[in-house]
Amino acid sequence: DTGVSQDPRHKITKRGQNVTFRCDPISEHNRLYWYRQTLGQGPEFLTYFQNEAQLEKSRLLSDRFSAERPKGSFSTLEIQRTEQGDSAMYLCATDEGAEDNTFGSGTRLTVV
Amino acid sequence: AQSVTQLGSHVSVSEGALVLLRCNYSSSVPPYLFWYVQYPNQGLQLLLKYTSAATLVKGINGFEAEFKKSETSFHLTKPSAHMSDAAEYFCAVIPDSGTYKYIFGTGTRLKVLA
Numbered sequence: 001d002t003g004v005s006q007d008p009r010h011k012i013t014k015r016g017q018n019v020t021f022r023c024d025p026i027s028e029h030n031r032l033y034w035y036r037q038t039l040g041q042g043p044e045f046l047t048y049f050q051n052e053a054q055l056e057k058s059r060l061l062s063d064r065f066s067a068e069r070p071k072g073s074f075s076t077l078e079i080q081r082t083e084q085g086d087s088a089m090y091l092c093a094t095d096e097g098a099e100d101n102t103f104g105s106g107t108r109l110t111v112v
Numbered sequence: 113a114q115s116v117t118q119l120g121s122h123v124s125v126s127e128g129a130l131v132l133l134r135c136n137y138s139s140s141v142p143p144y145l146f147w148y149v150q151y152p153n154q155g156l157q158l159l160l161k162y163t164s165a166a167t168l169v170k171g172i173n174g175f176e177a178e179f180k181k182s183e184t185s186f187h188l189t190k191p192s193a194h195m196s197d198a199a200e201y202f203c204a205v206i207p208d209s210g211t212y213k214y215i216f217g218t219g220t221r222l223k224v225l226a
Binding site: 004006009031033035040041042043044045048055056091093095098099100101103104105106108 | 121144146148153154155156157158161163202204206211212213214215216217218219
């Protein structure tokens with residue numbers, strides 16, 4: 001088991017529907033990151049939080065994407081009006097105050 | 113902007129043979145460099161990291177990597193491949209010391225032949 005739990009593991013949705021993913025770090029780490037990994041590519045940075053503040057958003061994060069970390073512990077990533085191009089693995093990570101990132105197992109999204 | 117390049121999207125080796133996965137980085141300052149491994153439908157697991165201490169870094173599962181500033185390289189090696197090493201391997205760099213967000217390479221899928 002990793003120190004980061006992600007739910008659900010898999011999600012299949014119809015184009016145009018909204019989806020929400022959850023990330024739960026086992027320990028309370030200050031910084032939490034979201035990455036997106038498409039088939040055959042490395043993970044790409046989406047956004048990160050320091051406690052409950054969202055401090056940086058990648059230009060990959062379109063207006064249809066929103067992320068929250070309301071109490072500085074768990075985080076949610078919502079995608080509105082999903083498109084087929086949103087199909088990917090969404091990874092959450094925390095850094096435990098050091099340069100190592102601990103990754104969750106990811107949520108695999110398939111938009112049909 | 114910092115980036116990493118992994119040469120070879122697929123590498124095949126025989127069981128017991130040397131594993132060599134290549135990573136080159138572009139950076140104007142000494143970076144933090146990492147190798148992560150990903151098994152199917154799993155997250156990423158840290159193999160090893162370079163943080164400007166020893167240039168030869170030893171990691172888990174018998175892997176090691178050598179930081180060569182003159183070549184801007186951080187290649188991953190293992191003397192003898194095992195079937196369980198079959199996975200995808202990612203090289204990554206931290207571009208900003210203020211946070212620990214990563215820039216990843218495109219990955220190398222390692223296949224181990226019996």
